Amino acid sequence: MAIVRPSEQAVAALELEQPIMVDSDADSNAKAILEIETWCREHQLVRVRENWLRTVREGGQTFRRGVGFRPRGDIGEQYQELIDIIEARVADMPETSNSVELKRG
């Protein structure tokens, strides 16, 4: 049992930070999760946590599909700086609400 997709060539061509589908032909969900988890680590990716992987049928075979991505990571102290900037900015700004409506074009 192994990871059948993506190919190493496809991984090399990956754009940073894009999610990537990872297919395993393992015969159980648990085995596929372990395989995909391991494969992601080997490629400096993080697996999206799914406890029950989707199954995909192609060419008469069944594969289990996980998702990996390259995380942007903890922005640490920069985040507190961002919060401080937002607090200072909104202090001088009239209160506004309703981004739900405003996002629509």
Add this chain to the structure above:
Amino acid sequence: MASPVFGAHAIVLDASVAGAFIFKEPDRPGAKPVCDSIARGDLAAFVPELFWAELQNICLRKRDEKGLSQAAIEAAYTDAQRLPVVSQTLALTRYRADAWDLMRQVSGVGSYDFYYLALAIDLGIEVWTFDRRLRDAWSGSGSTMAGRVKVVGDDVVI
């Protein structure tokens, strides 16, 4: 971020949550804890590229309809770009058929929202939003789509 043993908790982040965060909307206190988790790397946030167009629209309409200054919206937009979200490029192309298939099933929801949903389905994760209409669009239909959309503050609290 250290690679977690059992994978990362990931969501698709709606622009309404980011907008509420950068403008500190008083009726949306749930936005900050979500963004805190994203900034800490505890929560991975994916967005389709049109997230940025929607966020720009929020900024422009805050200026044109809510009276914010150009400088204020410029600053807010700059701040939004510091959030470590993962953008799915080419989402419009990739999910065009899936989004259309979803949007044909319900009414009262903006077409862009279905791209968020299509991305979430593809990645096997949830959309987190403040948009109750998106969550409620499938109510009564028995569809699993409603469970895929969580309203921050109603369905998820951090």
